[in-house]
Amino acid sequence: MTANVTEPAPPTVDPSPTEPAGELDKSNARVREMFRQIAPRYDLMNHLLSLNIDKYWRSQAVKRLRLIPGVPALDVCTGTGDLAIAIADAAPDGVEVVGSDFCYAMLEIARRKRVAGSRSESIDFLEADSQQLPFASDRFQCVTVAFGLRNVADTDRGLREMTRVCRAGGQVMVLEFSKPTLPGLRQTYNFYFKHILPRVGQWFARNNKSAYSYLPDSVSRFPDGQALADRMQAAGLTDVKFTPLTFGVCTIYEGTKPESNSNPDGDPQ
Ligand SMILES: C[S@@+](CC[C@H](N)C(=O)[O-])C[C@H]1O[C@@H](n2cnc3c(N)ncnc32)[C@H](O)[C@@H]1O
Numbered sequence: 001m002t003a004n005v006t007e008p009a010p011p012t013v014d015p016s017p018t019e020p021a022g023e024l025d026k027s028n029a030r031v032r033e034m035f036r037q038i039a040p041r042y043d044l045m046n047h048l049l050s051l052n053i054d055k056y057w058r059s060q061a062v063k064r065l066r067l068i069p070g071v072p073a074l075d076v077c078t079g080t081g082d083l084a085i086a087i088a089d090a091a092p093d094g095v096e097v098v099g100s101d102f103c104y105a106m107l108e109i110a111r112r113k114r115v116a117g118s119r120s121e122s123i124d125f126l127e128a129d130s131q132q133l134p135f136a137s138d139r140f141q142c143v144t145v146a147f148g149l150r151n152v153a154d155t156d157r158g159l160r161e162m163t164r165v166c167r168a169g170g171q172v173m174v175l176e177f178s179k180p181t182l183p184g185l186r187q188t189y190n191f192y193f194k195h196i197l198p199r200v201g202q203w204f205a206r207n208n209k210s211a212y213s214y215l216p217d218s219v220s221r222f223p224d225g226q227a228l229a230d231r232m233q234a235a236g237l238t239d240v241k242f243t244p245l246t247f248g249v250c251t252i253y254e255g256t257k258p259e260s261n262s263n264p265d266g267d268p269q
Pocket of ligand 1 (some may be wrong): 031079
């Protein structure tokens with residue numbers, strides 16, 4: 001079932017993109033509709049186009065989480081829920097895992113992936129805009145996002161929200177594509193990403209939003225390495241570090257919410 005027939009309108013805020021604007025439309029409406037269209041094929045395409053390495057990348061992210069019993073964990077832009085499920089499977093007893101996303105069709109697939117009798121059964125998948133999370137401040141022991149922050153219209157607002165709902169001393173983690181720098185690999189990657197992936201992706205996951213041209217476009221415009229680490233620091237995180245994976249095709253970014261910081265910009269909560 002592609003559950004978009006009775007799709008309720010999710011809460012949204014006006015997008016105010018902070019990346020170099022160019023022509024890339026990252027409005028909430030475009031991004032949500034694009035994921036609605038590709039949702040039924042999203043998992044297949046992910047595993048196919050990444051040659052299954054995406055599973056390894058998420059597992060590396062989960063390994064870095066210091067999960068403690070009794071405090072909830074949040075995965076934003078959770079999509080079809082793979083990272084939330086991996087967190088639930090790795091967590092000690094008593095960790096409530098929540099996955100949020102603003103695309104109902106993606107969440108419906110995530111909900112169907114919960115396995116009865118396993119830890120994933122209790123994951124709460126709920127609809128929310130990552131720029132305006134419906135959670136109290138300082139609630140989660142970790143807040144993660146995998147391949148989602150790049151799609152959020154206002155990156156900094158998304159990062160500030162992740163930081164706000166994380167509790168002091170907790171981890172904020174971003175897993176995102178980055179641009180490999182190794183000569184030779186960079187050219188091969190660029191060729192694959194710009195010429196092969198969009199064609200194969202569009203063919204398999206038909207949509208009228210050019211989803212698989214949007215992917216390399218959005219990656220090439222999105223900050224990576226130190227530039228994204230700086231944005232995380234500006235959002236109020238400390239000890240921000242990043243670890244490239246698979247020759248820099250993907251990078252894990254980690255930061256800690258300091259004891260004293262709850263809202264660096266004084267935005268209304
Ligand atoms: C590339 S998918 C990643 C899904 C998943 N995290 C994974 O690892 O496969 C990006 C997801 O971000 C969601 N998204 C983009 N902008 C969002 C926003 N402002 N609020 C909530 N979800 C958003 C999309 O709906 C989509 O499900």
